[in-house]
Amino acid sequence: MSKNNASFVKGTAILASAGLFAKILGAVYRIPLFEILGEEGIGYFQMAYPVYSSLIAISTAGIPIAISKLVSERVTQKDPKGAAQVLRVATTLLLVTGFIFSVALFLGAEYYANNILKTPKAVYSLKSISPAIFLAVLMSAFRGFFQGHQNMIPTALSQVVEQVVRVMTIFILAIVFVPMGVEYGAAGATFGAVMGMFGALCVMLYFLYKHRKSFAEAPSRNLVVKYRNRDVLRQIIVLALPISVASMVLPIIHLIDSLLIPRRLVEAGFTEPESAALYGVFTGAAMVLVNVPTLFTTAMAKSLVPSISEANSYKNSTLVKSRTGIAIRLTLLLGLPSAIGLFVLAEPLGLMLFNTADVAISLSIVCFSVIFLTLHQTTGAILQGAGKTYIPVTNLFIGAFLKIILNYTLTAIPEFNIRGPAIATVICYLVSSSLNLYMIYKVIGFKVTIKEYIYKPLITSGLMGAVVWGTYNILVSTEIFAFISNVHIRLQVTVETLSAVSIGVIAYGFLLLLFGAITQREIEEIPLIGKKVIPYLKKFNLLR
Known part of the structure; x- marks a missing residue:
């Protein structure tokens, strides 16, 4: 694999790892939050998110992807000022749309809660989360800018910081405000989205400041096409x-x-x-x-x-x-x-x-x-x-x-x-x-082609499936974990299933190496563990 392609794989791995962490944390925090807010409070908390997500989707409208594409083209042309111009124009556009939708949600929260949701107490959560739209829209521009430079670290780190700050704020404010009423506890929890976005935005601004000189360098060649701001705006809209x-x-x-x-x-x-x-x-x-x-x-x-x-x-x-x-x-x-x-x-x-x-x-x-x-x-x-x-x-x-x-x-x-x-x-x-x-x-x-792209993944996946099926059925038929059913039958199923999954993952990794479906360079690009496992794989002659 070439250096450029390896960099692409590494960028994917970095984003996937950060996304996985954020997803896991985002799923786990709901369990204790349910205990704090109760069913009613969780209901108010959840009612704010569909409209919040929808307004973010409408206000960004594919612009971050358009930014990453246009910035990538400017970088290829050795035109860092042109790349900065794309960010500047897009940010101006997103500041306007983000502000409009944030204010619209805040001012329209009461009408939406009373007439659409038919749940007046949800108004506090709706108003609480409204500033997050403005911050999220602004941050999406910066993420698109760095992705255009094929630098995935700012995006990945901002995702992690966003979720950590969000979850911490959710718990702190939910505990502080829930004595006033579950609707206020839910509003405090939804404000976690605002603080999470603010933390992520600070990360992006730090990276922008850190790399400000390289982004402002003069073009190194004269073959750069110059665009007016309105031309850049048109390009963004056409792509987005x-x-x-x-x-x-x-x-x-x-x-x-x-x-x-x-x-x-x-x-x-x-x-x-x-x-x-x-x-x-x-x-x-x-x-x-x-x-x-x-x-x-x-x-x-x-x-x-x-x-x-x-x-x-x-x-x-x-x-x-x-x-x-x-x-x-x-x-x-x-x-x-x-x-x-x-x-x-x-x-x-x-x-x-x-x-x-x-x-x-x-x-x-x-x-x-x-x-x-x-x-x-x-x-x-x-x-x-x-x-x-x-x-x-x-x-x-x-x-x-x-x-x-x-x-x-x-x-x-x-x-x-x-x-x-x-x-x-x-x-x-x-x-x-x-x-x-x-x-x-x-x-x-x-x-x-079937031979080059489908054959090996299909064979290795099929064999892995057989291993998982066999492992699970052996565990069930031999009742190795039957003693756990004394605690809870569902816990027994969980242990049996996770055991089969774990063995399946190991088997799939081994089969990929055995069939030569994954290369040494690709393994090296796996974050944290990639380079560390190479010597052991070579020792057992598992690399093709």
């Missing part, structure tokens, strides 16, 4: 608009699903409570597990856009194809084992995490969408980096349209019921990712 539309497709589809699926389940013969329960298990359990592997591909997408854009600016088709190939191979090395692992352990995972085996009904089907969902994210980022931002949007629309038709048709058939949406989800991402791959071939000239 398709990305913004794409970011809104899935939320709209999820909204349609929430209206369509329960009604079609009733048509299939289920009662309304039964339909609600089936829909809840599908969206709140099965799809939650499906989305876990996307943590990696989301991080890789952020790294891919400027990486492909840079290579494209150099007119270096070989480098574009090389980075495309690495990204797709890494995606398949993650997506295939994730799908097979979820399939093999669908029932025990449901029992372990959600205390219901019913998760397996839909998870055993929708798990295969992991392969195509992760592939869709990666291929979409490649096309965005190549300047074809409208193509992934169009392909996702096609997949989503098929999903709606299949949801409507299959869900009402009693034999399919909730399996219908699971099948529809797989088809949606299969179609969109396949169309993206076809367009990558047309635009870049890169073609995914």
